[in-house]
Amino acid sequence: MNDIAVPAALLPSYREQSPAVRTRFDSLKAREVMLTVSHLHKNFETPGKTTVALKDINFSTHRREFLCVVGPSGCGKSTLARILAGLEEHSAGDVLLQGRPVTGPGSDRGMVFQGYTLFPWLTVKNNVMFGLEVNGHGKLESERESMQWLQLIGLEKFADAYPHQLSGGMKQRVAIVRALANQPRILLMDEPFGALDAQTRCRMQAHLLEIWRKIDITIIFITHDLDEAIFLADRILVLSAHPGEVQELIEVPVPRPRSVAQFVSPEFLTTKARLEELIHFGQQVPEEEQEQEDYPILARMTNVTDNVE
Amino acid sequence: MSKPRWLRILRPLSPHARFVIGIASFVLPLALWGIVSYVPVVWHPQVLITDPGSVSYLDVGAHMERAAFESEVADARHEGRAPPKGVAANPIYLPSPGEVLKAFYTSFKTPPPTKDGQWLHQSLWHSIQIIFWGFVISSVFGVPLGILCGAYAAIARLSEPFVEFFRYLPAPAFGALAVAILGIYDGPKIAIIVIGTFFQQVLIIANTTRKLDPALLEAALTLGTRSRQLLTRVVIPGILPDLYRDQRILLGWAWTYLIVAELIGTTSGITWFITQQARYQHFANVYAAIAMIGIIGLGIDMLLALLGRRLFPWDRSLAKTA
Structure with missing residues (x-):
């Protein structure tokens, strides 16, 4: 992260949008609503204690929107993704995909996980074919489509390789097209680049935007990396922790197409300043956790005689 | 001072050292046996x-x-x-390595002492068949039940406490019962191998199944896999290399039950050969026959390991250990 301290007064407000950006948002909001989450609650029951993980979450996304979800650790953003995917049940509220309630996992919502979840016993091509085959597509058709997807990400040469022969970035590219091959309405991504090194991560972000531009897909992207969120998102849903609540839904004023050069643009910096304000200062840390964060002041060891700072 | 590589903790050996030390693993006990046999001042009571x-x-x-x-x-x-x-x-029960080596050849050439007796190769083949059928019958029930126990908590809870209890019962204890039910020939022998293998098999395979990465199941679910497809499309292929390894270990287990099993009812197979030869005090033949069991067991396991690498090219742990 490039934490450049710029006095907030010198930056424009993150709410200010250039005409081009405003037009983009207008057309985005004019598109039909893809996913609606209303009054969503999630409680974890442990013996003698109920932990509220998510409290009254409300938001909706439009078709072909790129929505990022950020928040401090423990804000339940992964839980939110898992509920949307149908992998976890919610305690109250509604999740509607194009008006139909989500009751369990299904091929209309693809998911990419942080860990590498390619099937190790299948070749790259067969991994991409998996979703098509379990949904009743014929083998030949699945194979043809799978090759097209691999061409899209430039991995057709690795069609017959096994996942263990791929690098981390390549694995996640395959995982993305494996999810997309089903032609889901929504792609859920739970910190998908979290395990990658910084350079690969940067390339994957650009790559993901490229894929998103080319196909009709709505993306909900969970991350704790604020730069990543601003770089990728149309809008950013900011959650607070304990319990996980929506703090703000920010419309990113950074124009598209995005490039690395924009990381130091005023729009980018003001958005980041706002996000940091919300995440680092805007929340009250419960007392028991605050105590853990107080590290003891160390006395200098007697055999240390010079200063390093 | 740097220690040699082979003395460092958790360090893999170089291929050369692996080979040499592996050979030594057999040479050392043989050398010890040779010294006791051929150097008159050592032991020779x-x-x-x-x-x-x-x-x-x-x-x-x-x-x-x-x-x-x-x-x-x-x-x-x-x-x-x-x-x-x-x-x-040395006492007659400790023949020298040379005598045992010779017995490897002569024991195959020696006709059976009685007319209805069996040649050594016939005895060995009979034993291999007993092991084979015992292991197949155990696997036909044990592998599916193990997988189901691993996959479904309710099935595990229903069967595992009982299986857990039963595996502590020594298989040979069922010998007399097996004879009463299955007669005196191959039936009870196969039954002992099944009893000795099956209960371990269920528990081991259930555990292997439980070790499957749940993220793979979730990934499959988000790709639209229905729950009845999960078992065949994710669980079974996902655990297959580990299952194969378990089966190899269990087959070794089955071999250890062989001698006890063959003593039940009419003694048969390699056990019959061993007891016959011991009765005539042909101890070199006895040692040769015991060593043959080891050689056949280890040989089959090495073949299966080799086959496993062919069958599961994606399996990393197999490439590392085998």
């Missing part, structure tokens, strides 16, 4: 009579304790009789 001299009860080729022999010699000398002569020898 008995004397092999080469000339009975004036001692009437001694024959050429008889073994006797060294102390008794020496007192006979002293007595004869004292009384002016011809003393017996002999060479230091």
Whole structure:
């Protein structure tokens, strides 16, 4: 992260949008609503204690929107993704995909996980074919489509390789097209680049935007990396922790197409300043956790005689 | 000072060192056996009579304790009789490596002592069949049940406490019962192998199934896999290399039950050969037959390991260990 301290007064407000950006948002909001989450609650029951993980979450996304979800650790953003995917049940509220309630996992919502979840016993091509085959597509058709997807990400040469022969970035590219091959309405991504090194991560972000531009897909992207969120998102849903609540839904004023050069643009910096304000200062840390964060002041060891700072 | 690589903790060996040390693993016990057999000052508690001299009860080729022999010699000398002569020898139950090596060949060439007896290769083949059927029958039930236990908590809870109890019952304890139910021939022998293998098999395979990464199941679910497809499309292929490894270990287990199993009812197979040869004090043949069991067991396991690498090219752990 490039934490450049710029006095907030010198930056424009993150709410200010250039005409081009405003037009983009207008057309985005004019598109039909893809996913609606209303009054969503999630409680974890442990013996003698109920932990509220998510409290009254409300938001909706439009078709072909790129929505990022950020928040401090423990804000339940992964839980939110898992509920949307149908992998976890919610305690109250509604999740509607194009008006139909989500009751369990299904091929209309693809998911990419942080860990590498390619099937190790299948070749790259067969991994991409998996979703098509379990949904009743014929083998030949699945194979043809799978090759097209691999061409899209430039991995057709690795069609017959096994996942263990791929690098981390390549694995996640395959995982993305494996999810997309089903032609889901929504792609859920739970910190998908979290395990990658910084350079690969940067390339994957650009790559993901490229894929998103080319196909009709709505993306909900969970991350704790604020730069990543601003770089990728149309809008950013900011959650607070304990319990996980929506703090703000920010419309990113950074124009598209995005490039690395924009990381130091005023729009980018003001958005980041706002996000940091919300995440680092805007929340009250419960007392028991605050105590853990107080590290003891160390006395200098007697055999240390010079200063390093 | 840097320690040699092979003395460092958790460091893999170089291929050369692996080979040399692997050979040593067999050479060392053989060398020890050779020293005990061929160096007369080591052990050799008995004397092999080469000339009975004036001692009437001694024959050429008889073994006797060294102390008794020496007192006979002293007595004869004292009384002016011809003393017996002999060479230091080990007890008859410890033949030398050379004799056992020779027995590997001769035991196959020796006709059975009785007319209805079996040649060694027939005995071995019979034993292999017993193992094979015992293991197949156990696997036909044990593998699916193990997978189901691993996959469904309710099935596990229903069967595992009982299986857990049953696996502590020693399989040979069921010998008499097996004979009463299945007769005296191959039936009870196969049954003992099944009892000895099955219960371990269920628990081991259930555990292997539980170790499957749940993220793979979730990934499959988000790709639209229905729950009944999960078992065949994710669980079984996902655990297959580990399952195969478990089966190899369990097959080794089955071999250890072989001798006990073959003693039940009419003694048969390699056990019959061993007991026959021991009765005639052909201990070299006994050792050869026991070693053959080891060689066949290890040989089959190595073949299966090789086959496993062919079958599961994606499996990383197999490439590392085998």
